[in-house]
Amino acid sequence: MILELEETFIVGEDTFFDSVAPTSSHGVVFEDDGNTGYFYAIGKLPGQEILDALHIYDVDHVTEKGRQCNINIVWTNDWQFASLLINNYCHAIFDFKNKTGYSRNAFSPGNGKWGNKNDRIKLTDDLLDELLSGK
Template sequence: MTIEVVAANEVMVGTPVIVEGSSPKGRFAAVFEDDGQTGYFYALDMSAAGNPIQDVLHVYNVSQIKDGALASTVKIGWSEDGRKVVLLINDFPHALFDFEKRQGYCRSAFLPVSPSKNWSKHEHGWSDLAMDAFFGD
């Protein structure tokens, strides 16, 4: 299976930017944000009353990026079923949301608890199994 990339931007780490990518099949969306100090990845349910943000993953701290002076390509890609989304930076997966399981995974594992009671009952640590499940059988 393939990843359907819905957004791609060249970014400079530490330069504020927002990259948005909606699921091609439904009400879900994902947003990458670099606020100048930190990179985050957000899971959004656009049908949710009030705040659509369901979960947030820490991607990086700008001060800890060694090659931050080089441009990077940020991509948001969705699974074929439109229920899983991955954040790729220079084609390497850094964060993943599974909307069906309501679970987020990131390589930094920094934010251990989801801001939503309905999401990420387990910690946000990375799982290669989650990435494998992204592609299905």
């Protein structure tokens, strides 16, 4: 596993963090626009098109809003999986090889270029272990 990003932010304040895989054509972005938190899979420049989007939280429903939180974006060694951790808890993961994303709330339906999936699979600890086993 490669820790690509380690920062702090406050839930509900405008936040934008990105991480681009150095050996491939993709990356990820975490954004809090003051109302919601989203994790995006993106294609590299030019254009940085959105491949998929995962809803992480609604600010109004977060008990930690107004407090400083830690955020990490962690990649597998082959740069095919990118995980979003907030306060050391994995909220979402993108699988670039299979062009799909998983989140704890299984929302929203497929978005962006990968948006051909109608049902989102909920990220569980067991699924996380399965996805990352051997990575």
